[in-house]
Amino acid sequence: MHTQPASPPAFIGIDIGGTKTLGVAVNGNGDLLEEHVLPTPQGAAELIEAVSSMHFELSERVAQCSPESFEVLDLGIGIAGLVDINGQLRRAPNLVEVDGLDIRPILESKLGIPVHIDNDVNCAALAELSHGAAALANNSLLVTLGTGIGGALIVEGRVHRGAFGMAGEPGHMIINPHGLTCACGKKGCWEAYASAAGLRNLAIDRAQNGQLQKIIDRVQGDLNKVASEDITQEARRGDVQSLAVIDDFAHWVALGLTNCAALLDPELVIIGGGLVEEWDLLGDRIRRSFDELLLASTQRNRIPVRPVENGKAAGAIGATLLGRQR
Ligand SMILES: [Zn+2]
The missing domain is CATH 3.30.420.40 (ATPase, nucleotide binding domain)
Known part of the structure; x- marks a missing residue:
């Protein structure tokens, strides 16, 4: 047969x-x-x-x-x-x-x-563990900056899932209790500042305070229409006020990363999500703020911040x- x-x-x-x-x-x-x-x-x-x-x-x-x-x-x-x-x-x-x-x-x-x-x-x-940025690191943190913020903790070479599988949700760490409202309904989550929605929030806040005329013109005065790309595109064109929003945004990203690092002591931080496409604009700014904010940054090993290698x-x-x- x-x-x-x-x-x-x-x-x-x-x-x-x-x-x-x-x-x-x-x-x-x-x-x-x-x-x-x-x-x-x-x-x-x-x-x-x-x-x-x-x-x-x-x-x-x-x-x-x-x-x-x-x-x-x-x-x-x-x-x-x-x-x-x-x-x-x-x-x-x-x-x-x-x-x-x-x-x-x-x-x-x-x-x-x-x-x-x-x-x-x-x-x-x-x-990223199997063939990517985390392949050579035993303890690292992956944070995705997209519509919201996602996270994964790599501990001793494995994805750490927590007691019930729900570990690694840093987007809802509260970093400003009286701050912006998050998509989850709570106030001041990291995600409300350091995601694509967060970037938009930061820009709208400045526009409402009389700044960012270039952004206001792009959306013909309707701030509901502001998208994160409006800010990154104007920043790339050298608009000083849009660049200030990007600096502000990078600071909020770094602030949350600092909190994560205080808890995890990772050897590496990997950034993914849609905003990684703006890495040339964001990468150095995030790294600089992160190095400044990190506890004992001059006495401890430097924690590199790198983009994902497997892309979308x-x-x-x-x-x-x-x-x-x-
Ligand atoms: Zn939230």
Whole structure:
């Protein structure tokens, strides 16, 4: 009897973000085979459908790879939310429709393969650990500056999950109790100052105090329309007041990093998220403020602050590792 030789394994990782869902397929060495991206749909049923069809599409593509055809063994999902130690999604405040919906059993019964779920930044940390900025550091901190702030703690070479799986949420450390209102409803969270939303908040505050005429002109006076790119673009053009907002922003980022460092004593801080694309504008400013604010900065080892190495696909690439690390 003729039998087909077994296909080598492939692993699919899907990163469900607030606006985009990015899927990758990798081989056993972690080499990228296929990539697929679509806007994150509204609605729980639509999201389940989108993830299933993305999985199907990527599985089909790797099965038709030449000269080798791959067989998908499992699916890993990174999601912007609180995932408990058992891989159950508990809260996803930026994905309102699936907030509190446990999507893993739904997907497992739909797809007929094991599905593993973790927080998106924990997934990105796995990618940075396996081949990225954290590969040579035993103790490091990953902070993503995007719409909000995400975090992952790497302790003794592993992603530290905490007692219930919810460690590493530094965005909601309160750094100014009477300050700006955060998306979570509380006042003065780090995220309200040091995310893309925070950058916007800082600019709006200055514009309301008679500064930032260039930004006000860009949005024709409607401050609700200010986006973080308005500030970074004007800063790049040399607008002194926009650069002052960037300095202010970098200070708030560094302030939160200093609090994290006081608790963790990391050997390295890695910055990811959408704002990492502005690293040329932000990197040196964050480092300078961080060095100034850090306790005993001249007596202790310097803590480098570096951007992620896996870029936008870090969460999806890390999600492919979930099944193999558990
Ligand atoms: Zn908050």
